[in-house]
Amino acid sequence: MKPQVDGERLWGSLMEMGQVGREGEGVNRLALNDANKEGRDLFAEWLRDEGLDVRVDQIGNIFGVREGTDRDAAPVVVGSHLDTVRDAGVFDGALGVLSGLEIIKMLNQEDVDTGRAVAVAAFTNEEGARFQPDMMGSMVYTGQLEVEKAWAASDDDGVTVKDELQRIGYLGSDELLAGRYLELHVEQGPVLHSEGLDIGVVEGVQGMAWWDGEYTGEANHAGTTPLGLRRDALLAAAELCIRLRETAERLGEGSVVTMGRLHPKPDVRNVVPGGAFFTVDFRQYERELYEEGQAIVAKLVEEVAERHGLEVSLTQTVDAKPVRFDPGMVGLVERKTRELGLSYKVMHSGAGHDAQFMSHVCPTSMVFVPSIGGRSHCPEERTTKADCVNGANVLFRCVMELSGADGV
Ligand SMILES: [Zn+2]
Numbered sequence: 001m002k003p004q005v006d007g008e009r010l011w012g013s014l015m016e017m018g019q020v021g022r023e024g025e026g027v028n029r030l031a032l033n034d035a036n037k038e039g040r041d042l043f044a045e046w047l048r049d050e051g052l053d054v055r056v057d058q059i060g061n062i063f064g065v066r067e068g069t070d071r072d073a074a075p076v077v078v079g080s081h082l083d084t085v086r087d088a089g090v091f092d093g094a095l096g097v098l099s100g101l102e103i104i105k106m107l108n109q110e111d112v113d114t115g116r117a118v119a120v121a122a123f124t125n126e127e128g129a130r131f132q133p134d135m136m137g138s139m140v141y142t143g144q145l146e147v148e149k150a151w152a153a154s155d156d157d158g159v160t161v162k163d164e165l166q167r168i169g170y171l172g173s174d175e176l177l178a179g180r181y182l183e184l185h186v187e188q189g190p191v192l193h194s195e196g197l198d199i200g201v202v203e204g205v206q207g208m209a210w211w212d213g214e215y216t217g218e219a220n221h222a223g224t225t226p227l228g229l230r231r232d233a234l235l236a237a238a239e240l241c242i243r244l245r246e247t248a249e250r251l252g253e254g255s256v257v258t259m260g261r262l263h264p265k266p267d268v269r270n271v272v273p274g275g276a277f278f279t280v281d282f283r284q285y286e287r288e289l290y291e292e293g294q295a296i297v298a299k300l301v302e303e304v305a306e307r308h309g310l311e312v313s314l315t316q317t318v319d320a321k322p323v324r325f326d327p328g329m330v331g332l333v334e335r336k337t338r339e340l341g342l343s344y345k346v347m348h349s350g351a352g353h354d355a356q357f358m359s360h361v362c363p364t365s366m367v368f369v370p371s372i373g374g375r376s377h378c379p380e381e382r383t384t385k386a387d388c389v390n391g392a393n394v395l396f397r398c399v400m401e402l403s404g405a406d407g408v
Helices: 007-017 034-049 094-109 136-141 147-152 161-168 191-195 233-251 287-307 327-339 354-358 385-402
Strands: 053-056 062-066 076-081 118-123 180-186 199-205 207-216 256-258 262-265 275-284 311-320 344-349 364-369
Touching: 007 034, 007 094, 007 385, 034 053, 034 062, 034 094, 034 118, 034 161, 062 094, 076 094, 076 354, 076 385, 094 118, 094 180, 094 385, 118 136, 136 147, 136 354, 147 161, 180 327, 180 354, 180 385, 191 199, 191 344, 199 327, 199 354, 199 385, 207 233, 207 287, 233 256, 233 262, 233 275, 233 287, 275 287, 287 311, 327 344, 327 364, 327 385, 344 364, 354 364, 364 385
Parallel strands: 076 118, 076 180, 180 364, 199 344
Antiparallel strands: 053 062, 062 118, 199 364, 207 275, 207 311, 256 275, 262 275
């Protein structure tokens, strides 16, 4: 057989999944909410329709397994996630999961025997929009996060991951060992689209560090408190924001830093802010610079507090180190891309993905397809049908070779 997915069928399942959790223009399948359950149920039903054995592990990761002839070899796992951020597009995560499903459909349709089993995975809470840390399912799966800690994570309303897993019926106990892992994902950045390329051959993922911080000074009267006597927490946070930016520019090499949340307290117009809660997100691909940047951020937060006479608390919530994928797997993706006559570049990912954790337990790589205008995490997120199909075909060829499919 010619390894080629059914593009119309793949697009159809993407669009159908994109209706689940739809509110207006956007999709709201936040991890473990009702719409996420609905998406999971639909996916599990599609897996069963293909005769697959559906397994759910203790953190709610779903695996559909198509057995191979070699029972001793661990499966080739293809996957991504079905949860979304708030007001999301339809491609982020779903493309990777449903391309895996489409590959299974092709293997069934063409009656292909594989040596290794082929499994499709949907990991729990990749986005981290409702529960932190993000990439929770793949972190637990790969032993990078204890399941008890993940279960105890709670959302803004105090509801825990374990409560929600139980409520929606996805607190499982199954296990699956991965032999190889591949993930197709939209780039979520502007590079491929702006350079007019078909495929990104992903060689690694940049490191990502998150902190929650809080400055505490003194709330006071905005009219009667002289500037020199203020302990203004928001002013300190504002200075920190600017100095973080300068730090990233000085470090260079693609370093990026973001203060995405900032809440002054008491948040009243005529009161000097006595408190300021903030978050910091720092990313870098080079391991040494990543470690150096983390140390600088922590020191900077302290320095600014001291200068403003404030108390400070700083908690690091994420430390996902930069990852270099297995060269053999990266080479395989590149070779299959070339076989298909597609244009490509070898690149690293700016966003975090389940693949970065899977790379700790088995040889791993990723395939990127262009995001129009680089837009993602918004209803305007788009990837053309042709690009989705190209990505799925690269993935399919990789799976055929890795699983030792007959005729390959
Ligand atoms: Zn994603």
